[in-house]
Amino acid sequence: MRCALLLMTHLALLLVLILASENLTASRSSCPSHCGNILIPYPFGIGKGCYLNEWFAIQCNNSTSGELVPYLPIINKEVVKISLPDANTLFKTTESYGSLRVKTNITSMGCSNSSDETKFGEPLNFTGTSFTISRFNTFQAIGCNYKATLTHIEPTVVGCISTCEPRKIGDHTSCRGNKCCQVDPPSEIGQVVGINMEEISSNVTRKRGCRVAFLTDETQDPLAYREAKVTDPKWFYDRQYAILQLRWAIPMTNLSFINSMGCKMGYSSSSVSPCICMNNTNNQISSVGCACHKGYTGNPYILGGCKDIDECQLDKGNYENCRQQGGTCVNTQGSYQCVFKKYKTMPVTMDYVWVLVC
Numbered sequence: 001m002r003c004a005l006l007l008m009t010h011l012a013l014l015l016v017l018i019l020a021s022e023n024l025t026a027s028r029s030s031c032p033s034h035c036g037n038i039l040i041p042y043p044f045g046i047g048k049g050c051y052l053n054e055w056f057a058i059q060c061n062n063s064t065s066g067e068l069v070p071y072l073p074i075i076n077k078e079v080v081k082i083s084l085p086d087a088n089t090l091f092k093t094t095e096s097y098g099s100l101r102v103k104t105n106i107t108s109m110g111c112s113n114s115s116d117e118t119k120f121g122e123p124l125n126f127t128g129t130s131f132t133i134s135r136f137n138t139f140q141a142i143g144c145n146y147k148a149t150l151t152h153i154e155p156t157v158v159g160c161i162s163t164c165e166p167r168k169i170g171d172h173t174s175c176r177g178n179k180c181c182q183v184d185p186p187s188e189i190g191q192v193v194g195i196n197m198e199e200i201s202s203n204v205t206r207k208r209g210c211r212v213a214f215l216t217d218e219t220q221d222p223l224a225y226r227e228a229k230v231t232d233p234k235w236f237y238d239r240q241y242a243i244l245q246l247r248w249a250i251p252m253t254n255l256s257f258i259n260s261m262g263c264k265m266g267y268s269s270s271s272v273s274p275c276i277c278m279n280n281t282n283n284q285i286s287s288v289g290c291a292c293h294k295g296y297t298g299n300p301y302i303l304g305g306c307k308d309i310d311e312c313q314l315d316k317g318n319y320e321n322c323r324q325q326g327g328t329c330v331n332t333q334g335s336y337q338c339v340f341k342k343y344k345t346m347p348v349t350m351d352y353v354w355v356l357v358c
């Protein structure tokens, strides 16, 4: 018990040392962590010295409703959510991207009183930034008797046809071709995409009305999205936006930054580092994404940002298992151990601090 206690003290000391090393990134610790209630993790940041480079600069401005809202000026979009790369995805696939959800303009036709109004807008164009369009978006077209297609993604043709059959009433919550159609875009859209809408019939007496089309990841939360009335184009027209998911990574050109993070390139089970980075080479743009290793949590993009998880505190199961075997659960860097009073079982992965004390 005494031994374990001493060990804890030393770990606490280690933790202090780790926390102190955060001062190497001093400018960042004085940076705002949120805009309104939206978390802004580094490499994104608000104000000079708080972001990696202009691509990740966030402006936190008052919206018309008086709330603080984050904007990403480089792509001229309002940000809804920023996520760091997910550790599970990073280690299981070749996808080491963070995600970024932004508001984009919807494309509409015939929704305002000027009968032949169309608003196709400019195609989305993220060329020259580190943002690409995520494959977790769906293309939706809502309204009657038209064909909606994605443009600028040649040679692939992606689109769908939405008709309005008067007999097929009743289904207002699904998007299966009647009043609403949807299609999954190809996995690699890249950085440029536009939307086009066409009549499917020249019969002027056929029902037209308001039609909208957009790419969105909102369908991933069906419960929240159903309320948005997938067969009511006017609802989307009045809202004026759809939430698009982008992905981001650190471009391979900035090796100095990647080297400064104190992370290891590539996963290896033999040498455990709190922070792991992976190459993304499946795209035209080579980039790197990082995540905290199992047993750690935090922001890998800050030196010392991956903090040890106290498995004994966080998972009562670990604590109980040790106790039932007559031992004490002791947290270690990246893991935990069961420590027994008479040292019958010595820990397999010995901590050097542990050796010093006993």
Ligand SMILES: *[C@@H]1O[C@H](CO)[C@@H](O)[C@H](O)[C@H]1NC(C)=O
Pocket (backbone or CB within 6 Å): 020, 023, 026
């Ligand atoms: C870290 O920086 C802050 C302000 O810059 C300073 O007050 C604090 O003493 C520093 N901590 C350490 C451990 O150097």
Ligand SMILES: *[C@@H]1O[C@H](CO)[C@@H](O)[C@H](O)[C@H]1NC(C)=O
Pocket (backbone or CB within 6 Å): 059, 060, 061, 071
């Ligand atoms: C945010 O505020 C800054 C400074 O007042 C201004 O320059 C910028 O255009 C604003 N951005 C947006 C998106 O409104």
Ligand SMILES: *[C@@H]1O[C@H](CO)[C@@H](O)[C@H](O)[C@H]1NC(C)=O
Pocket (backbone or CB within 6 Å): 060, 061, 062, 066
């Ligand atoms: C936002 O607007 C409110 C009220 O109009 C004002 O009190 C506040 O200072 C503004 N905040 C910023 C960051 O401009």
Ligand SMILES: *[C@@H]1O[C@H](CO)[C@@H](O)[C@H](O)[C@H]1NC(C)=O
Pocket (backbone or CB within 6 Å): 076, 105, 121, 122
């Ligand atoms: C989105 O639509 C609004 C309103 O029509 C327009 O003012 C704005 O410039 C558009 N934004 C983009 C990025 O196209």
Ligand SMILES: *[C@@H]1O[C@H](CO)[C@@H](O)[C@H](O)[C@H]1NC(C)=O
Pocket (backbone or CB within 6 Å): 113
């Ligand atoms: C559009 O037309 C309808 C009926 O013709 C009218 O009630 C409505 O006020 C008009 N809306 C606008 C914005 O002009």
Ligand SMILES: *[C@@H]1O[C@H](CO)[C@@H](O)[C@H](O)[C@H]1NC(C)=O
Pocket (backbone or CB within 6 Å): 123, 125, 126, 127, 128, 152, 192
């Ligand atoms: C996208 O932007 C790049 C650079 O700004 C430009 O060269 C390209 O022509 C644009 N593409 C489209 C389809 O607008």
Ligand SMILES: *[C@@H]1O[C@H](CO)[C@@H](O)[C@H](O)[C@H]1NC(C)=O
Pocket (backbone or CB within 6 Å): 203, 204, 205, 206, 207
């Ligand atoms: C035009 O559409 C209406 C309603 O769908 C239909 O009754 C009519 O037969 C169509 N006319 C032609 C020329 O297709």
Ligand SMILES: *[C@@H]1O[C@H](CO)[C@@H](O)[C@H](O)[C@H]1NC(C)=O
Pocket (backbone or CB within 6 Å): 052, 053, 254, 256, 257, 258, 260
């Ligand atoms: C590369 O990263 C450093 C920080 O390590 C940053 O200061 C610099 O602006 C970055 N350069 C580019 C081209 O992104």
Ligand SMILES: *[C@@H]1O[C@H](CO)[C@@H](O)[C@H](O)[C@H]1NC(C)=O
Pocket (backbone or CB within 6 Å): 252, 265, 266, 279, 286
């Ligand atoms: C990542 O890519 C860079 C440049 O293409 C290469 O030098 C490096 O060895 C790669 N690292 C891994 C772990 O694949």
